[in-house]
Amino acid sequence: MDSNKIDWEQVREVLRIAGEAADVAELTVETPTLKVSVKKTAAGLEMRTSANPHGDRVGAGVAPAAGALPAAGALPAAGAVGLATGAGAAELALPDQMKAVTAPMVGTFYRSPSPDAPPFVTEGDRVDAGQTVCIIEAMKLFNEIQSEVRGRVARVLVENGTPVEYGQPLLLIDPLA
Amino acid sequence: MFRKVLIANRGEIAVRIIRACHDLGIRTVAVYSDVDRNSLHVKLADEAFCIGPAPAAESYLNIPNIMATAELLGVDAIHPGYGFLAENPHLPEICADVKIAFIGPSPDAIRKMGDKSEARALMAKAGVPVIPGSAGPVDGEREILQVAQHVGFPLMLKASAGGGGRGMRVVHTRDDLRTGLLVAQREAEAAFGDGRLYIEKYVQEPRHVEVQVLADAHGGIVHLGARDCSVQRRHQKLIEESPPPLLRERTLATLTRAAVRAAQSIHYTSAGTVEFLVDKGENVYFMEMNTRIQVEHPVTEMVTGLDLVKEQIRIAAGERLDFSQRDVAWHGHALECRINAEDPRADFRPSAGTIVTFFPPGGPGIRVDTHGYAGYTIPPHYDSLIAKVIAWGQEREEAILRMRRALTEFEITGIATTIPFHLRVLDNGFFRRGEVYTNFVQRRIDLSDV
Numbered sequence: 001m002d003s004n005k006i007d008w009e010q011v012r013e014v015l016r017i018a019g020e021a022a023d024v025a026e027l028t029v030e031t032p033t034l035k036v037s038v039k040k041t042a043a044g045l046e047m048r049t050s051a052n053p054h055g056d057r058v059g060a061g062v063a064p065a066a067g068a069l070p071a072a073g074a075l076p077a078a079g080a081v082g083l084a085t086g087a088g089a090a091e092l093a094l095p096d097q098m099k100a101v102t103a104p105m106v107g108t109f110y111r112s113p114s115p116d117a118p119p120f121v122t123e124g125d126r127v128d129a130g131q132t133v134c135i136i137e138a139m140k141l142f143n144e145i146q147s148e149v150r151g152r153v154a155r156v157l158v159e160n161g162t163p164v165e166y167g168q169p170l171l172l173i174d175p176l177a
Numbered sequence: 178m179f180r181k182v183l184i185a186n187r188g189e190i191a192v193r194i195i196r197a198c199h200d201l202g203i204r205t206v207a208v209y210s211d212v213d214r215n216s217l218h219v220k221l222a223d224e225a226f227c228i229g230p231a232p233a234a235e236s237y238l239n240i241p242n243i244m245a246t247a248e249l250l251g252v253d254a255i256h257p258g259y260g261f262l263a264e265n266p267h268l269p270e271i272c273a274d275v276k277i278a279f280i281g282p283s284p285d286a287i288r289k290m291g292d293k294s295e296a297r298a299l300m301a302k303a304g305v306p307v308i309p310g311s312a313g314p315v316d317g318e319r320e321i322l323q324v325a326q327h328v329g330f331p332l333m334l335k336a337s338a339g340g341g342g343r344g345m346r347v348v349h350t351r352d353d354l355r356t357g358l359l360v361a362q363r364e365a366e367a368a369f370g371d372g373r374l375y376i377e378k379y380v381q382e383p384r385h386v387e388v389q390v391l392a393d394a395h396g397g398i399v400h401l402g403a404r405d406c407s408v409q410r411r412h413q414k415l416i417e418e419s420p421p422p423l424l425r426e427r428t429l430a431t432l433t434r435a436a437v438r439a440a441q442s443i444h445y446t447s448a449g450t451v452e453f454l455v456d457k458g459e460n461v462y463f464m465e466m467n468t469r470i471q472v473e474h475p476v477t478e479m480v481t482g483l484d485l486v487k488e489q490i491r492i493a494a495g496e497r498l499d500f501s502q503r504d505v506a507w508h509g510h511a512l513e514c515r516i517n518a519e520d521p522r523a524d525f526r527p528s529a530g531t532i533v534t535f536f537p538p539g540g541p542g543i544r545v546d547t548h549g550y551a552g553y554t555i556p557p558h559y560d561s562l563i564a565k566v567i568a569w570g571q572e573r574e575e576a577i578l579r580m581r582r583a584l585t586e587f588e589i590t591g592i593a594t595t596i597p598f599h600l601r602v603l604d605n606g607f608f609r610r611g612e613v614y615t616n617f618v619q620r621r622i623d624l625s626d627v
Contacts, residue, residue, distance in 0.1 A: 016214075016215075020215060020552065105241065105242055105245070106226065106227075106228055106241075106242040106243075106245040106246045106249070107245050107249070108249065138241060138242075138244075138245035138248075139241060139244055139245055139248065139275075163226075163249040163250070165226050165227040165228070165246075166211070166227045166228050166229045166230070166236075166242060167211050167227050167230075168227070
């Protein structure tokens, strides 16, 4: 079990609470394994998350925020999402133009065409529009999911073999790369 | 007993089912479309999964996504609520394939009662009185004229695949028949994908009286009395009550006996409602059977003290009813008002938007089933029911006065609601006397100054 893993359910909960409370401008929740800070700006919600000391560079504000933010869409409204990677680490900003590949259905997310085959894509790979990047399986049917844009795989957001909801961001593609 | 149940629905009924599950110690899974992310049923459930975008066809009617969610989350049973997939026989069939229980009747019972003209034929054969009309779907003008000869005008053209008050058209005279027929067929085809029609005699000023039945999978069956649902607008129920006012004991006995016979003839299990029309002479005619829990079930719960959704869950889990017909007792009178987010001053136009204040009524004999809350934004994609207010009293008058009091206390701002309309009906002299028929709203209620 990867101790760097951010519990997206918890992050989603914090976002939901912050988004709904009309009189909350800023909300920080900290547990031994996760710290989430949400601040409301004119543009939407800004979020910072950090897992334990090693921390991930994660599309933090992007991934589970889809739909939970007042601004629609898979990415937070204009403005950088800051990430704190462990105590004192420099903040990394994600470019706004990152495109998320989102789940068009409910099912189990797989990175490879079969258990012993290599993954369709890994971080850093270039992809073309229409290229298969993962599979979602539901009721024994395997559906190939394609990237809509050409670019570079910036991040895979979901662990292989986990359930995904409709609209859940699966991968981040940087179209500029 | 089930450990985990998925509720394949939204709104107030999803909240209702979640509550029954929690009362039974069962974990709940809510499914939601992306515009329902902040919906109350999502907040109350133990787990929630997004199953699609706003359009119902891609979310609440999306069997693959719902079944995938059920499998992924290790669900034991699915409750379909009312509307959406509640009367789609494919859902229980697929549930059976993957060994997930379906909290409702068999696909066969759903199919039989889903085809309204087949249901009529089945009931006639079972000795349940039906409205005079065609034996099945009618084909062509000549056949219709033959039936019309025997049934008489005015008559009602009804879509076989219709139901719930939709797909019906009155034809007053022979001259109106040809155009009426073409329009009705086209409407039925467009709305239900099936243009077949059947004919019924048009019962003048009928009362809509329905009987609640409950049956287990071991042959146990009870009726839970009748509800009067005559106060309707465009065939959509607005006020329901139990027991039906001014109905002779003998008529009630005929209705309940017929309902039980109807359910038994199709080996029905779970909760269901058999709907009848009762004419001025208190003649009783089978109209249709609803093979699901209904919106107005709380009315029956208030007068019998039973929890119908818990009973549905127990029945689906294989339990026998732990009471017999003899044990069922009725106490007092209950009324329900369906509060819709619609503007009665603008022809009941839906009023989607954000609820600013939401202060539901309370006190003795008042129950509110709702998914509303202050700050909730009603999405425009689904039906406009926002709350059900149910009032109970020792007799009808007390129930009406309590309902009146409750509706004046109920504060909802930010959206328009039908509360002013309901108050108008409650104050109407004919309503107070119990003289209600299905054209009551048209005939007795003036909407111009609501």
